Amino acid sequence: MTHITVTVDGARYADDVEPRMLLVHYLREVVGKTGTPIGCDTSNCGACTVLMNGESVKSCAVLAVQADGADITTIEGLANGELHPLQRAFHEMHALQCGYCTPGMIIAAADLLRDNPHPTEREVREGLEGNLCRCTGYENIVRAVQRAAEAGATS
Amino acid sequence: MTAPTVAHPAELGRARLRKEDARLITGQTNWTDNIVLPGLLHMAFLRSPHAHARITSVNVSAARQLPGVIAAYSGADFADEQGSLPCAWPVTPDIVIPAHPPMAVDEVRYVGEAVAVVVARNRYEAADAIEAIEVDYEPLPPVLDIRTALDEDSPKVHEAGNKSFEWVFGNGDIDAAFSGAPVVVERTYRQQRLIPSAMEPRAVVAASTGDEVTLWSSTQIPHVLRVMLALVTGIPEQNIRVIAPDVGGGFGSKLQVTAEEVLAVLITRKLGRPVKWTESRSEGNMTTHHGRDQWQRIRIAADSDGRIRGLDVDLLADMGAYLMLVTPGIPLLGAFMFNGIYKMDALAFKCTGVFTTKMPTDAYRGAGRPEATFAIERTIDELAVELGLEPLELRARNWIAHEEFPYTTIAGLTYDSGNYEAATAKAKELFRYDELRQEQAERNARNDPVRLGIGISTFTEMCGLAPSRVLGSLSYGAGGWESASIRMLPTGKVEVVTGSSAHGQGHETAWSQIVADQLGVPFEDIRVLHGDTQVSPKGMDTYGSRSLAVGGMALVGACDKVIEKARVIAAGMIEASADDLEWTAGRFSVRGDPEKAVTIGEIALAAFAAHNLPEGVEPSLDSDHTYDPDNFSFPHGTHLCATEIDTETGMVTIRSYVAVDDVGKVVNPLIVEGQVHGGIAQGIAQALYEEGVYDDAGNLVTTTLADYLVPSAADLPSYVTSRTESPSDNRLGVKGVGEAGTIASTPAVVNAIIDALRPLGVSDVIMPCTPERVWRAIQSAQQSGATS
Numbered sequence: 012m013t014h015i016t017v018t019v020d021g022a023r024y025a026d027d028v029e030p031r032m033l034l035v036h037y038l039r040e041v042v043g044k045t046g047t048p049i050g051c052d053t054s055n056c057g058a059c060t061v062l063m064n065g066e067s068v069k070s071c072a073v074l075a076v077q078a079d080g081a082d083i084t085t086i087e088g089l090a091n092g093e094l095h096p097l098q099r100a101f102h103e104m105h106a107l108q109c110g111y112c113t114p115g116m117i118i119a120a121a122d123l124l125r126d127n128p129h130p131t132e133r134e135v136r137e138g139l140e141g142n143l144c145r146c147t148g149y150e151n152i153v154r155a156v157q158r159a160a161e162a163g164a165t166s
Numbered sequence: 167m168t169a170p171t172v173a174h175p176a177e178l179g180r181a182r183l184r185k186e187d188a189r190l191i192t193g194q195t196n197w198t199d200n201i202v203l204p205g206l207l208h209m210a211f212l213r214s215p216h217a218h219a220r221i222t223s224v225n226v227s228a229a230r231q232l233p234g235v236i237a238a239y240s241g242a243d244f245a246d247e248q249g250s251l252p253c254a255w256p257v258t259p260d261i262v263i264p265a266h267p268p269m270a271v272d273e274v275r276y277v278g279e280a281v282a283v284v285v286a287r288n289r290y291e292a293a294d295a296i297e298a299i300e301v302d303y304e305p306l307p308p309v310l311d312i313r314t315a316l317d318e319d320s321p322k323v324h325e326a327g328n329k330s331f332e333w334v335f336g337n338g339d340i341d342a343a344f345s346g347a348p349v350v351v352e353r354t355y356r357q358q359r360l361i362p363s364a365m366e367p368r369a370v371v372a373a374s375t376g377d378e379v380t381l382w383s384s385t386q387i388p389h390v391l392r393v394m395l396a397l398v399t400g401i402p403e404q405n406i407r408v409i410a411p412d413v414g415g416g417f418g419s420k421l422q423v424t425a426e427e428v429l430a431v432l433i434t435r436k437l438g439r440p441v442k443w444t445e446s447r448s449e450g451n452m453t454t455h456h457g458r459d460q461w462q463r464i465r466i467a468a469d470s471d472g473r474i475r476g477l478d479v480d481l482l483a484d485m486g487a488y489l490m491l492v493t494p495g496i497p498l499l500g501a502f503m504f505n506g507i508y509k510m511d512a513l514a515f516k517c518t519g520v521f522t523t524k525m526p527t528d529a530y531r532g533a534g535r536p537e538a539t540f541a542i543e544r545t546i547d548e549l550a551v552e553l554g555l556e557p558l559e560l561r562a563r564n565w566i567a568h569e570e571f572p573y574t575t576i577a578g579l580t581y582d583s584g585n586y587e588a589a590t591a592k593a594k595e596l597f598r599y600d601e602l603r604q605e606q607a608e609r610n611a612r613n614d615p616v617r618l619g620i621g622i623s624t625f626t627e628m629c630g631l632a633p634s635r636v637l638g639s640l641s642y643g644a645g646g647w648e649s650a651s652i653r654m655l656p657t658g659k660v661e662v663v664t665g666s667s668a669h670g671q672g673h674e675t676a677w678s679q680i681v682a683d684q685l686g687v688p689f690e691d692i693r694v695l696h697g698d699t700q701v702s703p704k705g706m707d708t709y710g711s712r713s714l715a716v717g718g719m720a721l722v723g724a725c726d727k728v729i730e731k732a733r734v735i736a737a738g739m740i741e742a743s744a745d746d747l748e749w750t751a752g753r754f755s756v757r758g759d760p761e762k763a764v765t766i767g768e769i770a771l772a773a774f775a776a777h778n779l780p781e782g783v784e785p786s787l788d789s790d791h792t793y794d795p796d797n798f799s800f801p802h803g804t805h806l807c808a809t810e811i812d813t814e815t816g817m818v819t820i821r822s823y824v825a826v827d828d829v830g831k832v833v834n835p836l837i838v839e840g841q842v843h844g845g846i847a848q849g850i851a852q853a854l855y856e857e858g859v860y861d862d863a864g865n866l867v868t869t870t871l872a873d874y875l876v877p878s879a880a881d882l883p884s885y886v887t888s889r890t891e892s893p894s895d896n897r898l899g900v901k902g903v904g905e906a907g908t909i910a911s912t913p914a915v916v917n918a919i920i921d922a923l924r925p926l927g928v929s930d931v932i933m934p935c936t937p938e939r940v941w942r943a944i945q946s947a948q949q950s951g952a953t954s
Contacts, residue, residue, distance in 0.1 A: 029290065036289075045200035046193015048414070050365050051447035055871035058365060086193035098191040102183055105836045108844065109670030110190030111365040111414030117191065136879040143871065145365050145415050146670050147840060148847030148907075149879035 015079040019044060020088025028075045034068075035059045037075035038085060046087040047114055050143070057142030060115035061085045067122035069115075069141070086114035089121070097121055097159045106155035108146035116142045120156045129160055177679035177689060178898075181836040185674040185694075189412075196411040198369035198384045199444045206371070207236055209430065209443040210292035212282040212299045213452070214274035217308035217523040217864020218323070221272055221281065221301065229284055229298040234291035237437060238284045238299065241269035247432060249398040251488070252423055254390075254643035255495035257519075261331040264324045264521075266488040268425035274303070275323055275487035275523050277865050278452030280425050285433060285441060308864035312482045312520040313461060323487060323521040330485050330519035331494055335501050337576050338512030343476025347467035351549050356932045357537045359459040359484065359858035361868065362530045363876050366414020367450045372430035373440035379431055380407045386416040387707040388667055390644065392699050394423040394491075395431060406431075410697035413669030417848070418529030419454050420669070421709045422491050448869040456858050457530020459484035460497060462541045464504075472553050472563045476512035477576075479504050479541070485519045486526030493528045494519050495642060499628075499710075500534030502577040506542040507586050507626045507802060508564040513576040523864050529709060531848055532905040535627045536912055543623045543913035547920065548929065557917075558590065558599075561624050571892075579628060581800045583892040584828065586624060593804040593826040596886055602808055610925050618821070619809045619922025623914035626802035629902035630715030634794050647794040648712070649704040650720035652681070652728050654787035656774035658767025660685065660692045665705020666717035667697045671904065672837045673713060679833050680718055680898070684725035685766055686752020704792065711902025714833065715799045719896050723791035731787060732769045738780040739764050739772055799894045799901035803827035805846070805910040809918040813926065816941030818854060818919055820883040827906055828890045831899035835889075838903050842887050845907020851877050852908075853915035855934050875934075927951045 012027040019042050026041055038044040038061070047070060050058030054072040061070045062084040089095045097117045100106070107113040116139065123130065123138035130138060135156045136149070144152060189195055224240035241248075244267075251266040269280045282299050286292035307321035314320055315328040322328060344350060371382040379401060385391055388408040396403035413420065426443050434441050445454070465478040483497040497517045505513055532539075546564075550557040566573045568585040575581060594600070599620070606618045631637075634645030651663040662681050666673060678692040695701050706712075729749055736754035737744035740762055747754040755763035764772075769787060772778070776785035808821040825842055832838050855875040859867045868874035875881075893899030912933070919935050920928060927947035931939050 031290070039200075040288075044193075045197070046195065048195075048197055048366065049199070049444075050367070051871050053447065053870040053872055056365065056447070056876075086191075090192060094191070101191050102187040105184065105840050107187060107190055108672070108840055109365065109413065109415040110186070110195065111197070113190050114193050132884065136882075140878045140880040143365065143876050143878055145363055145417065145848070145876065146844045148843035148845075148885065149882055150843040150885055151840060153879060153884070 013076045015076055017078050018082045020085055030074065030076055032075045033071055034073040034075050034078050035070035038070060044085050044087055047085045048111055050111065055143065057119055058112050058115040060118045060142065062118055062122065067119050086117060089117065096162045100155040100159035100162065104151045104155035104158055106147060106151040112142060112144040116144060116152060120159070123156070124160055132157065177682045179832055179835065180679065182675050182679055182689065182834055184672050185678065186672060197366060197414060198371055198382050198411055201371045201382055203371065203373055203440040205439045207285050207287065207437065207439050207441045208289040208292045209433065209441050210284050210289065210296050211280045212296045212301065214270065214277055214279045214281050216274055216303050216305055217277050218306040219274050219303035220306060221270060221274060222304050223302045224282055225300040226282055229295040232291070232295045232298055234287040235295045236285045236287070238282065238295065240282045241267060241271040244269055244432060245271050248428060251425060251428065252394050252398060252491060253489035253493060255492045256641055257333050257494045257498055258331045261494060262324070262326045262329065263489050264326070268428045276525050278525060283429060285437065308523040310522055310524065310860055310864055312484045312522060315520050315522060323523055328521045330489060330521055332516065332518045333498060334516045336514040337578060338476065340476050340478055340512040340514040343512040344467045344478070347475050348470040349468045349549065349552055350465060351545065351552050352465045353545055353548055355462045355464065355541055355544060357458040357460040357462065357540065358933050360457045360530055360852060360856055361451050361858045361874050362417045362419035362454065362457055363874065364415035364417055364419055367445045367447060368420065368424065368426065368454055369444040370427050370430045371440060371442045372434040374434045374438065377405045378407065379405060379435060380409065381427060381431055382409045382411055383427055384413050384420060385410050386413065386420040386667060386669055386709055388697055388699055389665060389705040389707050391423055391427065395428065398423070398428055399431060408699045410667050416669045417531040418457065418533055418709060421529045422455055447871060451869045451874060452866050453525060455490055455528040456486065456525050457527055458537060459527050460537055462537065464541050464545050466545050466549055468549055468553070472555050472560045474508055474510040474564050476510055477504060478514045479516070481517040483517055483519050484524065484527055485521050486524045487521060488526050490526045490528045493526055496527065496529060496534045497537070498534065498640065500538035502579050502628060503535045503538035504542050505576050506539060507566060507624055509566055510576050524860055531908045533710065535905065536849065536909045539625045539627065539909045540913045543625065544917060547917050551924065557622055565624065580797060581626070582797060582895040584626065584800060584802050585890055585892050586802060588890045589802065589826045589828050590624060590804040592888055592890060593806050593824050596826070596888060597806040597822065597824040599806065615813050617811045617813055617922040619811060619918040619920070621807040621809065621914040621916065621918025621921055623805040623910045623917065625805070625910040626800050627906060627909045628798040628800060629711035629905060630795055630799035631710030631712045632798060633796060644706065645794065646706060646716065647792050648706055648717040648720045649790065649792045650717065650724040651790045652724045652788060654728060654770035654773065656771050658687070658691065658770055660687055662692055662694045662721065663702045664694060664696045664717055664721065665702055665707070666713040667705065667707045669708065671708065671713060672834065676714065676833045676837060677721060680721050681725060684722060685728065687766060711904035714900050715896060715902050716793060716795050718898055718900060719795065720791050720793035722897055723793050724789045727789035727791055728787055732766060734780055734783055735769050735773055736764050738778065739769065795896070797895065799830065801827065801829045801901040801903060801906045803906060803910060805914040807914040807918040809915065809922055811919060811922045811940060813944055816937035816944065818935055818940060820850065820915065822886070823883050824886045825907065825910065826888045826890060828892050829903045829906065830892060830894040830901040832889070833900065839887055841903045842907045843885055845905060846885055846911040847877065847882055849908040849911030850882060850915055852912045853933055853935060855881065857934050
């Protein structure tokens with residue numbers, strides 16, 4: 012067991028974890044942040060994307076011990092009293108159906124807009140290449156990200 | 167008595183934002199894998215590494231000794247109680263339905279078949295313990311190709327042989343249609359094996375208390391599953407509760423009764439503790455049922471002016487190792503669709519279901535109809551070339567003209583409505599069809615190394631499954647009705663209970679819109695409940711684009727019953743004759759005296775208090791309704807795809823995609839458009855990217871999303887969508903939209919690829935049309951052209 016201290020969505024946690032424990036299992040099963048789902052085991056789908064120290068990571072490809080001392084933001088911590096502009100844009104543009112990919116997609120889009128506040132359609136598509144959606148055909152996801160960009164969702 | 171007017175705009179056709187989104191965009195979801203119960207244990211399965219083998223011994227005793235392990239079982243441990251996974255669609259009287267134990271006992275028949283299970287305190291300990299189980303196998307030869315599986319000398323998957331059934335169907339004189347026909351075209355098409363790949367992997371949680379057992383499952387079919395669990399396990403149906411919490415997509419893959427569901431129920435009862443199992447993606451690719459996998463031999467006969475005389479279809483369909491819930495019925499759902507939108511004198515159809523040592527196939531978005539639509543739309547293009555006709559012109563010469571509806575097709579279905587001319591005209595305009603044809607001619611003339619192709623798909627499909635009598639005539643084991651209940655609450659709010667079990671379709675929103683219109687209550691005042699057999703006891707669940715056309719109509723019937731009863735109560739409240747009351751916008755008023763009125767909310771309160779109800783009227787203003795449709799519904803549309811193909815690399819790029827769909831009346835255009843987008847993407851994925859591949863030993867090699875290429879945003883184009891509207895015969899005028907895009911888009915894309923390459927001598931590319939396959943097709947055409 013290894014002792015780690017992690018901040019998740021603004022709250023601090025200190026836990027002893029097995030060195031092999033994945034960050035996503037730590038978030039879901041130890042911290043109870045089940046808003047971040049798991050869609051694959053090879054870091055291809057991106058459903059489990061969270062922000063680690065402000066940068067998007069696939070939390071199935073990070074060990075909990077690697078997050079020692081880190082500041083993690085999940086979909087549950089993105090809204091700040093009111094919906095994050097990306098959350099609002101996903102709702103308004105009907106950018107989700109089953110919603111399983113949505114947490115990872117929104118977090119990945121937040122990271123994308125931080126790097127590139129006004130992406131073209133092509134840049135959005137390529138920027139979200141690591142996040143798979145089976146329902147929407149991506150059309151409305153792309154529209155939502157561009158709408159959030161117009162609304163200045165860079166944080 | 168005066169009553170405030172309930173003012174609300176008509177909901178039908180309104181682009182309401184979804185009620186579901188609030189929890190989904192904030193992570194406040196209730197996926198099955200999120201569920202934690204006191205004392206919860208985790209299951210892990212040991213699975214066969216062999217495509218086909220005899221099990222000579224399974225030793226779980228070392229696994230049982232490991233820390234945190236509560237139990238470990240082999241298939242033999244459950245041999246007496248696990249029953250056989252059900253097939254509810256015995257399509258012929260002599261169909262071979264092999265026993266399908268949830269855990270293999272004597273023999274394994276595909277890679278991934280469950281052989282043993284471990285139950286441990288957490289998922290890591292369960293995974294460790296799996297490694298400690300010892301199994302001895304005696305390998306048997308795999309059976310991997312349905313084209314040779316029926317040969318005399320082929321190894322056998324089951325003792326009874328590799329043929330499950332042969333189903334034949336036809337109408338008209340097929341021999342007359344072909345004999346002396348000026349033109350006959352014959353083609354063979356491959357429908358590759360697909361892996362549905364819902365983003366949420368399958369997951370189950372089971373808990374038992376006394377006699378009762380509750381199963382939470384990521385399923386499309388909580389109601390069907392409950393019945394089937396009772397039949398398979400012998401647990402009395404009234405003691406089983408099935409809950410489908412938030413479900414992250416299905417596409418047919420969760421229209422199933424699975425080994426893991428059955429074993430979770432048996433194990434929680436055995437241990438008296440709740441258990442959970444969540445598949446990994448690799449496990450899911452191996453063991454969540456696959457789709458498609460057919461070889462199609464198509465012959466079409468036509469007159470020299472292009473009029474179609476007859477169509478002869480001969481299918482080989484890969485069942486995989488066992489028949490699961492509706493495995494053998496899937497190709498038959500396509501049997502009635504090979505004629506598409508076209509008139510003809512005769513149709514002959516034969517399907518042979520063949521066993522192989524692979525994961526069973528079953529429903530996948532479109533289920534039989536994409537295969538049929540691909541075959542006819544590809545064949546029509548080939549016939550057009552043979553006849554020297556423009557492919558849209560050939561279609562127009564054969565399709566059912568809009569004034570001919572209702573029209574009974576050669577397959578015996580009565581298409582109630584449609585307008586193929588209107589959808590095609592609109593699609594051509596949006597696509598700039600004539601300009602693109604011009605550009606194509608110019609590029610062909612100058613031997614442009616990047617070729618332009620134009621693909622057409624003028625499709626229809628049968629959905630809204632289904633009239634129960636039709637399902638009965640096809641030997642399906644259940645009906646096709648749907649149920650709905652309305653609960654008028656004392657405060658005037660409304661609970662809507664539906665038997666349709668949504669997993670991304672947006673029922674909570676669309677159902678609210680329908681009920682708001684019917685009952686004249688605000689959209690916001692309605693809550694839709696579904697997916698729990700204790701809350702919604704009756705239902706046939708969600709698949710086959712049936713929810714709106716069947717479940718939506720059940721809602722309308724339930725609302726009618728509320729209004730009917732409300733009229734009697736209102737008459738008592740206003741002291742008027744029920745016959746003198748008018749129902750408008752959520753209130754009854756006296757004809758000619760609109761100030762004398764009561765709202766539905768006031769009536770609900772009166773029905774709740776029950777102080778002064780008219781003689782013989784029971785308290786409460788609730789209703790139940792079950793709706794069985796008279797007919798399928800027949801969405802149609804015209805999809806046009808432009809591809810650019812780099813002939814030097816074989817790379818295919820979709821330059822533009824136009825979809826004009828006619829799904830009848832639309833409840834929520836936002837949801838409809840989203841379904842079309844997602845459907846098109848899945849059809850494009852079949853055309854260009856996805857294939858479930860087994861190697862020569864029968865190992866699945868596409869076990870991850872790095873090998874099985876579910877496309878990303880960067881791989882797909884933007885779509886132009888539009889609609890025409892031919893209302894269907896039901897009262898809402900609605901059809902279905904869940905599968906239309908997938909059915910339409912695959913042939914549109916492949917027709918575009920062939921259209922681009924035909925000047926180079928290419929007349930087919932097997933799907934998925936990868937750069938390598940396209941490049942090889944060009945090379946091979948050029949070489950054979952050079953030698954001929």
